[in-house]
Amino acid sequence: MNIALAQINVHVGNFDANLAKMLDYTARAKAQGADIVVFPELATVGYPPRDFLEFDDFVEKAEAVIQELAKAADGIAIVVGSITRNPVVEGKDLYNSAYFLANGRVQNIQHKTLLPTYDIFDEYRYFEPAHEWGVVRYMDKTIALVVCEDSWNVGNENPLYKINPMDMMMEHKPDLIINVSASPFAYDHAANRIEVMQTNCKLYNLPMYYVNHVGAQTEVLFDGGSLVLHADGTVIDEMPYFKESMRIYNTEEVKSKDNVSGEEPKDKMTLIHDGIVTGIKNYFGKLGFKRAILGLSGGIDSALVAVLAARALGPENVRCILLPSQYSSDHSVNDARELAQNLGCQYDIIPIEGIYDAYMDVLKPHFWGKDEGLAEENLQARARGMLLMAFSNKFGNILLNTSNKSEMAVGYGTLYGDMCGGLSVIGDVYKTECFELARYINKDGEVIPDNIITKPPSAELKPDQFDSDSLPPYDQLDAVLYQYIECTKSPQDIIGMGFDEALVKRTLRLVNINEFKRYQTAPVLRVSSKSFGMGRRMPIVAKYLN
Numbered sequence: 001m002n003i004a005l006a007q008i009n010v011h012v013g014n015f016d017a018n019l020a021k022m023l024d025y026t027a028r029a030k031a032q033g034a035d036i037v038v039f040p041e042l043a044t045v046g047y048p049p050r051d052f053l054e055f056d057d058f059v060e061k062a063e064a065v066i067q068e069l070a071k072a073a074d075g076i077a078i079v080v081g082s083i084t085r086n087p088v089v090e091g092k093d094l095y096n097s098a099y100f101l102a103n104g105r106v107q108n109i110q111h112k113t114l115l116p117t118y119d120i121f122d123e124y125r126y127f128e129p130a131h132e133w134g135v136v137r138y139m140d141k142t143i144a145l146v147v148c149e150d151s152w153n154v155g156n157e158n159p160l161y162k163i164n165p166m167d168m169m170m171e172h173k174p175d176l177i178i179n180v181s182a183s184p185f186a187y188d189h190a191a192n193r194i195e196v197m198q199t200n201c202k203l204y205n206l207p208m209y210y211v212n213h214v215g216a217q218t219e220v221l222f223d224g225g226s227l228v229l230h231a232d233g234t235v236i237d238e239m240p241y242f243k244e245s246m247r248i249y250n251t252e253e254v255k256s257k258d259n260v261s262g263e264e265p266k267d268k269m270t271l272i273h274d275g276i277v278t279g280i281k282n283y284f285g286k287l288g289f290k291r292a293i294l295g296l297s298g299g300i301d302s303a304l305v306a307v308l309a310a311r312a313l314g315p316e317n318v319r320c321i322l323l324p325s326q327y328s329s330d331h332s333v334n335d336a337r338e339l340a341q342n343l344g345c346q347y348d349i350i351p352i353e354g355i356y357d358a359y360m361d362v363l364k365p366h367f368w369g370k371d372e373g374l375a376e377e378n379l380q381a382r383a384r385g386m387l388l389m390a391f392s393n394k395f396g397n398i399l400l401n402t403s404n405k406s407e408m409a410v411g412y413g414t415l416y417g418d419m420c421g422g423l424s425v426i427g428d429v430y431k432t433e434c435f436e437l438a439r440y441i442n443k444d445g446e447v448i449p450d451n452i453i454t455k456p457p458s459a460e461l462k463p464d465q466f467d468s469d470s471l472p473p474y475d476q477l478d479a480v481l482y483q484y485i486e487c488t489k490s491p492q493d494i495i496g497m498g499f500d501e502a503l504v505k506r507t508l509r510l511v512n513i514n515e516f517k518r519y520q521t522a523p524v525l526r527v528s529s530k531s532f533g534m535g536r537r538m539p540i541v542a543k544y545l546n
């Protein structure tokens with residue numbers, strides 16, 4: 001039997017486009033001799049569809065896509081993830097299901113049992129878990145049809161779940177497993193995903209054909225990396241990261257390990273780079289925008305955003321605005337200009353000193369007798385935000401936010417100033433990782449001027465200002481932030497690891513008191529296992545560690 005895995009980039013709610021794409025892949029798979037073509041979890045509607053699932057019309061449109069796909073299942077079977085209404089009044093209204101379409105009709109539907117409800121997932125909000133488990137008979141094979149998380153309770157070890165749907169399916173003695181997934185990208189997730197699927201294969205002594213989404217839906221990125229595994233856990237093939245593609249596998253060849261391609265390379269910076277480029281490209285493409293602007297300061301954060309945007313959208317679609325104040329150093333302007341020239345992006349220089357002075361004149365009588373401080377510094381960031389948004393309005397492009405994860409964590413950014421923008425490009429990249437990413441970008445020749453990478457970070461909002469005046473050194477800060485944000489460790493745990501007590505307490509306090517800023521920030525392209533945004537839900541009004 002020949003099984004085609006189609007890791008496709010669908011678009012949430014874009015039923016016509018998703019159907020057209022799946023019909024096209026089905027026709028191509030059939031022409032290439034495939035007996036089955038497999039599409040990812042919820043491929044009809046896109047993942048995650050979120051509260052669109054509460055609209056009857058949305059559900060009807062998904063049902064219509066299944067009917068159209070069933071008609072195309074002629075001479076080839078189609079496996080596809082979609083939603084199913086729960087006919088019973090009790091429980092949730094919908095199931096998250098894998099459909100098996102053959103001979104022009106819906107032959108089998110297997111609902112998902114384990115509904116991830118953590119981090120970015122919220123499936124129990126919408127779906128009823130499966131209560132029955134069957135298998136599919138097709139040609140001479142018995143197939144276990146599995147939806148994503150149902151393979152993640154290997155050995156019943158996941159304390160979240162009391163049941164293992166895989167065990168239930170095994171009672172029917174399948175010959176192979178097909179898993180349709182929506183497994184989001186994080187730079188360390190693919191290795192974990194492979195390990196989990198290998199454990200399944202070994203446990204049940206069965207081969208697995210696993211297909212994942214690719215592309216981005218708002219902040220959630222999908223890397224693809226679809227898998228074919230031998231019953232002994234050998235990775236026969238892993239499909240490419242961040243590329244829509246289809247490959248066809250012969251079950252006998254898989255069984256005899258005739259063609260073992262193995263895993264894709266997993267370099268952290270390559271993955272983060274390609275993930276962010278995909279995220280920007282899909283955010284703009286799926287919304288119908290073409291052009292971006294950003295404030296280019298001569299610092300490393302905006303330099304990175306400019307490079308990533310130019311690679312995603314083309315340099316001709318990225319406009320860099322240099323907005324020096326009286327505190328900007330000459331080298332900042334020169335570095336920013338050199339970078340824009342290296343990239344081939346349009347750039348404009350608009351000094352903001354006059355605007356700043358005008359604000360100060362207006363405020364002077366009202367601020368009389370008060371020392372100068374943050375209010376005056378923040379005026380510069382806000383003057384820049386206002387000008388950048390004027391460009392965005394006038395030319396119909398999207399302003400890119402340039403905050404990194406370290407400064408977002410501790411609130412080191414000005415609300416309605418440098419925190420403005422429609423999409424946060426590096427908001428899930430710690431400052432220390434920003435340096436790594438910049439070096440990665442320069443690995444084959446200087447794109448980002450070396451001075452941008454080597455000079456000490458500075459907001460340049462007052463004379464001789466450096467980030468290190470207000471913040472702990474970034475290597476220490478980031479290490480503590482990682483333990484708190486990604487690993488959810490307590491202050492005692494982190495201090496116990498050998499970190500300085502004062503540093504830990506100060507850092508965690510800053511993270512918590514700045515939750516209000518993150519509520520007002522643009523969506524952040526998620527590249528780690530714990531990003532700010534929909535996957536980290538914290539109260540603002542709280543008294544914990546602050």
Ligand SMILES: Nc1ncnc2c1ncn2[C@@H]1O[C@H](COP(=O)(O)OP(=O)(O)OC[C@H]2O[C@@H]([n+]3cccc(C(=O)O)c3)[C@H](O)[C@@H]2O)[C@@H](O)[C@H]1O
Pocket residue numbers: 374377378381407411412413414415416417418458459460461470513516540
């Ligand atoms: N819980 C809460 N809910 C809602 N609002 C709350 C609040 N707590 C304070 N606020 C409000 O927030 C305001 C303070 O926030 P905000 O106006 O942003 O100002 P603030 O956080 O005080 O200052 C901005 C910080 O970011 C640094 N910065 C700025 C710009 C660029 C860079 C750089 O790295 O280049 C760094 C700057 O040096 C300073 O440390 C207060 O005036 C208060 O009204």
Ligand SMILES: Nc1ncnc2c1ncn2[C@@H]1O[C@H](COP(=O)(O)OP(=O)(O)OP(=O)(O)O)[C@@H](O)[C@H]1O
Pocket residue numbers: 294295296297298299300301302303321322323324325328384402403418457458459460
């Ligand atoms: N002189 C400037 N011209 C244009 N934009 C600026 C200028 N100064 C700041 N900005 C905008 O405000 C953002 C925040 O400034 P910030 O200093 O934190 O970042 P950066 O300059 O890119 O990097 P670094 O923190 O390493 O200096 C910048 O990324 C940039 O978008």
Ligand SMILES: NC(=O)CC[C@H](N)C(=O)O
Pocket residue numbers: 041116147148149150152181182183184193
């Ligand atoms: N859609 C899902 O069920 C995905 C959850 C799963 N743990 C994964 O990340 O692959």
